[in-house]
Amino acid sequence: MNLSFGRDYLAIPGPSVSPERVLNAMHTSAPNIYEGALVDMVADMVPDLKAVARTQGHVAIYIANGHGAWEAAAMNLLAPGDMALVLDTGRFAGIWGTVCERLGVKTQLIDFGKKSAVIPERVEAALRADTEHKIKAVLTVQTDTATGVRNDIPLLREAIDAAEHPALLMVDCIASLACDVYEMDAWGVDVTVAASQKGLMTPPGLGFVFLNDKARAAQNPNVSYYWDWAPRIEPERFYQFFGGTAPTHHLLGLRAALDLIAEEGGIEAVWKRHAVLARTAWAAFEAWGQGGPMEINVADPAIRSHAVTALSLGAHDGSRLRRWVQDNGGVTLGIGLGMSAPGDPNGDGFFRLGHMGHINAHMMLGALGVIESGLKALSIPHGDGALSAAAQVIAEA
Numbered sequence: 001m002n003l004s005f006g007r008d009y010l011a012i013p014g015p016s017v018s019p020e021r022v023l024n025a026m027h028t029s030a031p032n033i034y035e036g037a038l039v040d041m042v043a044d045m046v047p048d049l050k051a052v053a054r055t056q057g058h059v060a061i062y063i064a065n066g067h068g069a070w071e072a073a074a075m076n077l078l079a080p081g082d083m084a085l086v087l088d089t090g091r092f093a094g095i096w097g098t099v100c101e102r103l104g105v106k107t108q109l110i111d112f113g114k115k116s117a118v119i120p121e122r123v124e125a126a127l128r129a130d131t132e133h134k135i136k137a138v139l140t141v142q143t144d145t146a147t148g149v150r151n152d153i154p155l156l157r158e159a160i161d162a163a164e165h166p167a168l169l170m171v172d173c174i175a176s177l178a179c180d181v182y183e184m185d186a187w188g189v190d191v192t193v194a195a196s197q198k199g200l201m202t203p204p205g206l207g208f209v210f211l212n213d214k215a216r217a218a219q220n221p222n223v224s225y226y227w228d229w230a231p232r233i234e235p236e237r238f239y240q241f242f243g244g245t246a247p248t249h250h251l252l253g254l255r256a257a258l259d260l261i262a263e264e265g266g267i268e269a270v271w272k273r274h275a276v277l278a279r280t281a282w283a284a285f286e287a288w289g290q291g292g293p294m295e296i297n298v299a300d301p302a303i304r305s306h307a308v309t310a311l312s313l314g315a316h317d318g319s320r321l322r323r324w325v326q327d328n329g330g331v332t333l334g335i336g337l338g339m340s341a342p343g344d345p346n347g348d349g350f351f352r353l354g355h356m357g358h359i360n361a362h363m364m365l366g367a368l369g370v371i372e373s374g375l376k377a378l379s380i381p382h383g384d385g386a387l388s389a390a391a392q393v394i395a396e397a
């Protein structure tokens with residue numbers, strides 16, 4: 001007997017579960033890329049895509065994953081010798097900083113550790129100290145996918161404004177777009193970077209750079225041919241949208257994903273679902289933690305991501321639990337990424353639950369139920385009442 005047989009649930013923080021509607025839309029022979037349905041569809045889709053990021057600005061679409069979108073955003077705005085201020089709350093902003101450095105950009109990194117959000121006062125102080133305005137851009141993430149920290153972007157905007165600094169604000173929303181509340185224009189973000197395979201529920205392969213007119217005017221004139229966002233924003237010919245052949249099937253999948261968002265009631269309904277499901281998971285994790293080593297990495301719920309939760313669980317039990325729930329329950333949890341603790345240099349004590357995109361109450365309660373079975377089977381101490389607490393959150397919502 002094997003109780004993992006049946007439908008798998010990939011509960012990692014990207015790629016997320018692709019809905020059948022998305023997969024079925026992609027299951028077709030290659031469409032005409034010169035005229036007709038695909039060409040018409042993309043023109044109509046661009047406003048819907050911008051609506052997800054809550055911007056009236058522009059979007060450049062790349063055949064790329066998040067790393068490609070990082071490089072696109074960096075290269076369009078930052079020239080060799082320019083300075084970027086990188087605000088790291090775990091892992092991903094720091095890697096974006098490395099991407100910039102490899103392009104010859106100088107970086108100044110503020111490390112906020114692995115359990116804290118960006119502290120606006122420190123950003124303001126760093127910008128005030130830059131009296132010659134050498135810093136061209138401030139880079140950060142909305143959600144750090146390794147730590148589960150969610151940064152307060154409006155507070156960061158206030159800090160930049162308080163310092164009266166002209167730097168552009170660039171935010172990585174790869175993990176958080178279509179999961180956490182995000183208002184690109186209202187929050188004064190100049191550049192937003194995203195990708196298809198997390199909240200947008202489409203297989204990895206599309207990267208997005210959203211930008212406002214201020215960022216557009218600040219473009220680095222020496223940007224490379226492929227990353228140049230200018231032809232992608234206002235293409236004269238269809239192929240210029242994509243710097244070459246269109247990502248035909250991914251576009252069909254993305255169209256279906258955007259339709260699903262509209263049918264759910266729009267992006268605000270999607271945000272609310274993610275908030276409730278995140279609180280459902282936290283209720284269970286906190287109850288288990290009452291009687292054992294389980295601990296949500298980020299203590300304050302106000303700065304926790306609604307897309308992913310990182311947890312610690314004794315020195316090696318994070319990896320043991322992951323293996324058990326996969327082999328016996330068909331649920332794949334995320335590995336601890338870049339995390340370590342005393343006595344656990346490899347981070348085997350950590351794991352992550354992805355709760356982004358196409359997930360609902362029964363998937364969340366099912367995953368939590370299998371985790372509880374794993375805790376019992378592995379004799380990992382844990383508190384009682386977790387599943388009941390999780391069910392209560394759903395009931396009250």
Ligand SMILES: *Cc1c(COP(=O)(O)O)cnc(C)c1O
Nearest residue numbers: 065066067092143145174175195
């Ligand atoms: C997943 C992720 C990335 C990297 O995206 P890839 O598609 O793997 O290149 C970058 N930043 C954040 C916040 C992410 O969650």
